[in-house]
Amino acid sequence: MSKKIIGKNVKNISFQQALDLIKSLEIESVGKEKVFINKSVGRILSNDIHSKESSPKFDTSNMDGYALNYDDLEILKKDGLIIDSINKAGNTYNCTIKKGFCIKTFTGSKMPQNADSLAIVEQVEVKENRIFLKKNENIEKNQHIRKKGENYTKDLPLFKKGKLITPLDIGLLAQNSNVMIEVFRKIRVRILSSGDEIIELGERSESENFIYSSNNHILSAIAKSLGCEVSLYGILKDDKEVIKNEIQNALNDNDIVITTGGMSKGDFDFTKEIVGNLGESIFSGVKIKPGKVISYIKCKNNKHIFALPGNPLSSVISFMLFGRLIIQKLLSLEPNITFYKAKLLNPIVKKDIRTEFITSKVFLENGIFAIEPQSKSSYMIDNLNGALAVVDRDFEINELIDIILFDDLLKIN
């Protein structure tokens, strides 16, 4: 589908080529750490987790009733079975059933050793400490018992290395007594922004000719939602040595350094020259709109620089498309972007030779995605909800088009 890019430091490649290039890179995963189970949601397992014992770990009663031996079925029907004892859940002893007897047994109780069936309370009548099977009731062998190992047996891989831990995994981790969970450590991201017209939240300016910084905060929120630890540091000054030092300091302490802004014609080449000397430029410029001027530099010691455009929407989209894939690689995940098909509610006329990503409202029509593309400039960061339509040609109304959900771009896997 796309031409294979062999060399590095390629310029102005296509979207697909940039994806292929990143996927082909060899990137080592970061180190491991142990976290408590209650802090493990959203983390990535760095090791397989095996079952420590079978589940259930013993034959378990599934209901409240009377444990019995199926061979005594005729006695149950005719003379009744004598209630020998009561076998509460969590009992510390192991009981055995004698011929002609049953043992009252509760949901979650370990079944008596030679009991193979459970008559539930609704099925029997109790008279003078004996149970009798009610009319129209029948007992099937093994009924209402969960067999030892029915869910899983000992030493089975319950979770694989590289699994994202979700809230729904916590039950099984707890059941298996995994209190401390081995995961990849968090990726450390430093965001360096710039722009002479930009001031930080809470700062004041002599004139009104400024705007509040937004790139650093939105990129920080995105990186955090991808599970990263983020530190903010601005503002890149107009001094080559200062810029170089600030980026190098950031590289010492972080896995990924993001620069944004200061990307005007002259300044951009300036930053580009500096970051180009700090590592291997993997690509510089991708034929996407917005986000064209993104550069990705791979530095020694598994450090990575993304030099992003200054326009808010451009920096956000280019980082979510490519930066996210590098974060996945650093966590030993398969880099991936999920494309869904959606029905177009408006036609699209492509305006650029680049692959356009158009922010779109998403609807469900009888359970199927439908989208309404919005017309936005690359400066507009309002209402980023829904999806990006991937536009590589003109589309007619009702055609199916590839979309990428923002929700997916904000998830690590």
Add this chain to the structure above:
Amino acid sequence: MSKKIIGKNVKNISFQQALDLIKSLEIESVGKEKVFINKSVGRILSNDIHSKESSPKFDTSNMDGYALNYDDLEILKKDGLIIDSINKAGNTYNCTIKKGFCIKTFTGSKMPQNADSLAIVEQVEVKENRIFLKKNENIEKNQHIRKKGENYTKDLPLFKKGKLITPLDIGLLAQNSNVMIEVFRKIRVRILSSGDEIIELGERSESENFIYSSNNHILSAIAKSLGCEVSLYGILKDDKEVIKNEIQNALNDNDIVITTGGMSKGDFDFTKEIVGNLGESIFSGVKIKPGKVISYIKCKNNKHIFALPGNPLSSVISFMLFGRLIIQKLLSLEPNITFYKAKLLNPIVKKDIRTEFITSKVFLENGIFAIEPQSKSSYMIDNLNGALAVVDRDFEINELIDIILFDDLLKIN
């Protein structure tokens, strides 16, 4: 589609009836608080947020170039325009263009007062402090300028009350100088679990006839992913007064109290009787599988009790289906469950008169959902990834079926 349930304290109602019943309840939203912008992701706005100024707040240069007056186009072509000065982004002064002059202007700079166009650097040649239009280049009026208020004007509602704040909203909040954000406070949830065979993580038992508690931890993780503050407290003892006191104490400090387990025939009626006296039983029993024995009790002072089954999967699914809707109501959100259509890769034979929720693997076939239903008992909480298929009849292979994504059930909106 479903019969309207008028009364309360209804028993064994259908899935749709339970949904309708919850939707029809009048539930007041909880109080508000202010959080810092960097802690606002995942929270729900308790007020509209209006734009404090226009965006851009002044006519802004979109590129690096030369600001000029379109009336001087012929001078630009013939004699060239004299470069008057340099207008850096963030300049604290306001400049004006004289006839026959231009002003060097950068991306993000405020445009000079009477300039209406920008010749970008690539379009002109500079000779002796004058710029000349290159051959084959043309200037259009207003080109490369973002007009004041082009994105939005002052006092526009940027965000509506009830909006879930996502990472992608943070840019606009920062740009609009919203440092402290007014949101609904977190819902406080207490989880009380029980079961004589259950011990807590790290605890030891005299015998091997125990299992580690998992319900409380998985429900805690789910409630947290829905934005709640969770406190755990077990174990409900076998004493009516103790149970009553523990639930009442929990109600004092929390908005929602969840009980799980201890739901065996006798015990269940016991708990049911207690919680029934603590408030108004909205429903008790829903014809769903798993999760049938769920009870929902609405207490005074906007407190809510969910008495869940003890089976892990049953408690998880019934809480995600119904508890999540109450959390949404407490945050003034419209209660909703999103149903997608998916292609069935296996046929389904319905085994129960109840609506069955079958955990299923989800695939994308050319961008469209396809599912593979799993056969699971209500005790199996492994591999809860993917979706729940909503089974209300038999289905043939390749039929479209309603599914609910686990991801959606773990999100507040």
